[in-house]
Amino acid sequence: MIPVFDGHNDFLQRMVDAGPGRDNLWLKGDGTGHLDLPRMQAGGMMGGFFAIWIASPEPLHGPEIVQAMENPPFSIPLATAVPHDHALPSAMQQAAELLAMERTGTLSVVKSAADILAAKDAGKIAAIMHMEGAEAIHDMDALHVWHAMGLRSLGPVWSRPTIYAHGxxxxxxxxxxxxxxxxxxxxxxxxxCNALRIMIDLAHMNEAGFRDVAKLSDAPLVSSHTCAHAVAPSSRNLTDAQLAMVRDSGGLVGLNYASGFLRPDGKRLAFSGFDIILQHLDHLLEKLGEDGVALGSDFDGALMPTDLADAAALPALLAAMDAHGYDKALVEKIAWRNWVGFLNRTWGA
Known part of the structure; x- marks a missing residue:
């Protein structure tokens, strides 16, 4: 089985919500969501980015929003900023859950590309501590504290404003x-972040912020869970001009499995088969080259396609790539090798 290293999941919030007995949620699963240790092992998922994400105090996706997203066109108002005093306790709780998962002996919180390979060899899940939206980081002193705790990847925004940028x-x-x-x-x-070699994730950032990071950063550009705007013109997807900037920096894009970002009609509805996913992969490969394309599922954070319902279904995705004509070397690059190579370039040896 070809292993998979994944660019984004939202499992930590599920751990927080589970309360007592949450170790069993990780170790045994409960039949809900997209991710747990047994399903990762069944699907060959060797690890990925475990996101710390702060839920807004107000509801984000009421019935009217869901209905609008199932029936494009739509334009959902940008979510309001989250205060630091609300964000910090939630972020700390999610970080604590990740460290508790590490104490089960089944997972390693990794800080280098070498750590990822060591975890793979040891049969452990390689987990990167990632923060999706920097509301919990009030200043640069706090960034250093989070770095000392293990943070190695940071998205300055989710789809709302922060003191740093605009989603x-x-x-x-x-x-x-x-x-x-x-x-x-x-x-x-x-x-x-450049000085600390923390990966700067451009997923959820608007185009002006994306361009500002491209001008300022000395690291390769990356969007961890995103699709191609040329195939599906969602605001969340990257245009060919943005993809060119990623390519020219030696960067990478992880393909998001969210149905609403994949579908050319923009409907937030599940679909069968892998043809749409392969359309996005073909376009990303054309624009980024074979070393610039990876996977970024958004497991536990989005509506998945019918045939990619959870981590256990990953072999079906890789089989679809094979049937589409991608050779084994390319499938391995997309599945895990490109993430490891990119992180080596970003973090250093």
Whole structure:
């Protein structure tokens, strides 16, 4: 079985929500969601980015929002900023869950590409501590504290504003060019992340912020869980111009499995088969080259396609790539080798 290293999941919030007995959620699963240790092992998922994400105090996806997203066109107002005092306790709780998972002996929180390979050899899940939206990081001193705790990947925004930048709203059809770029604090954040070799994730950032990071950062550009705008013109997907910037930096894009970002009609509805996924992969390969394309599922954070319902279904995705004509070397690059190579370039040896 070809292993898979994944660019994004939201499992930690499920762990927090589970309360007492949450170790069993990780170790045995409960039949819900997309991810747990047994399903990762069944699907050959060797590891990935485990996101710390802060839920907004107000509901985000009521019935009217879901209905709108199932019937494009739609333009959902940008979520409001989350106060630091709300974000920090939630972020700490999710980080604590990841470290508790490590104490079960089944997972390693990794800080280098070598760590990923060591975890793979040891039969453990390689987990990167990632923060999706920097609301819990109030200043650069706090960034250093999080780095000391194991943070190695940071998205300055989710789809809402922070003190650092502006997220892209959920809209279809829409350009990702939806607002202002980095703030002064955001430029400081990019510089300090570069100094600490923390990966800067551009998923959810609007186009102006994306371009500002491209000009300022000395690291390869990356969007961990994103699709191709040319195939599905969602505000969350990357245009060919953005893909060119990623390519020219030696960067990488992880393909998101979220149905609403994959479907050319933009409907947030599941679909069968892998043809749409392969359309996105073909386009990304054309624009980025074979070393610039990887996977970024968004497991436990999005509506999955019918035939890619959870981590256990990953072999079916790889088989579809094979049947589509990708040779074994290319499938292995997309499945895991490109992430490891990119992280080696970003973090250093």
């Amino acid at each position: 892209v709203p959920f809209a279809f059809p829409s350009s990702p060019d939806t607002g202002d770029g980095l703030t002064a604090a955001g430029r400081d954040l990019v510089r300090e």
